[in-house]
Amino acid sequence: MIIAVDGPTASGKGTIAKALAAHFGLPHLDTGLLYRAVGRQVQLNGDDPDNASEALSACDFADSLLDDDILRSEEVGGFASRVSVHPAVRRALYERQRAFALQDGGAVLDGRDIGTVIAPEAPVKLFVTASVAERARRRWLEMQGRGIAALLADIERDIAARDARDMGRKDAPLMAAPDALVIDTTHFGRDAAIEAAIEAVQHKLSRAQ
Numbered sequence: 072m073i074i075a076v077d078g079p080t081a082s083g084k085g086t087i088a089k090a091l092a093a094h095f096g097l098p099h100l101d102t103g104l105l106y107r108a109v110g111r112q113v114q115l116n117g118d119d120p121d122n123a124s125e126a127l128s129a130c131d132f133a134d135s136l137l138d139d140d141i142l143r144s145e146e147v148g149g150f151a152s153r154v155s156v157h158p159a160v161r162r163a164l165y166e167r168q169r170a171f172a173l174q175d176g177g178a179v180l181d182g183r184d185i186g187t188v189i190a191p192e193a194p195v196k197l198f199v200t201a202s203v204a205e206r207a208r209r210r211w212l213e214m215q216g217r218g219i220a221a222l223l224a225d226i227e228r229d230i231a232a233r234d235a236r237d238m239g240r241k242d243a244p245l246m247a248a249p250d251a252l253v254i255d256t257t258h259f260g261r262d263a264a265i266e267a268a269i270e271a272v273q274h275k276l277s278r279a280q
């Protein structure tokens with residue numbers, strides 16, 4: 072069973088995807104990390120994320136980069152969003168994601184285009200979202216917890232810019248697949264959102280039998 076979880080940054084999709092993977096005993100891939108690794112590699116190369124061929128060269132990053140905590144930073148997230156605009160970069164990362172989705176027994180993948188491009192045949196598709204203000208608040212709290220000072224207004228502006236870029240790009244823009252179930256976590260606590268996602272998957276599965 073493939074479970075596709077898409078949504079904008081800080082919507083809770085990663086938390087939900089991890090919880091679904093644990094609940095249903097499936098392997099999980101955070102596909103944003105792949106784009107973050109490309110963005111980080113561009114940065115290490117001293118290259119320009121808006122230049123398609125320089126971004127493509129960064130796609131041969133070493134796998135060890137995926138374990139680097141710096142990938143979680145806001146700065147690398149911004150680079151990731153910029154490199155992800157290039158169709159050549161998306162093509163370079165496609166096979167790896169597709170192979171993960173097709174492994175025996177199934178998988179949970181979270182990202183922006185899992186239900187639309189990477190695994191459009193997935194029987195379960197969730198689109199997890201929340202208001203920009205709420206996502207900025209969560210990101211701010213998370214940064215506070217890690218001892219990183221930041222202004223809420225700056226985070227809100229960055230998130231809105233990232234949304235606009237991810238939704239506005241021509242190739243595989245961020246959007247809900249027509250058959251995706253939308254989960255708006257703006258007014259949900261973490262546990263309630265996870266519970267709603269598990270219920271949605273169980274409902275899909277019971278209808279498929």
Ligand code: DC
Binds near residue numbers: 107181183185
């Ligand atoms: O989910 P994230 O914040 O880690 O993703 C970082 C960026 O990577 C995001 O702004 C857009 C890009 N991305 C993408 O284009 N397609 C995916 N499947 C996952 C992420």
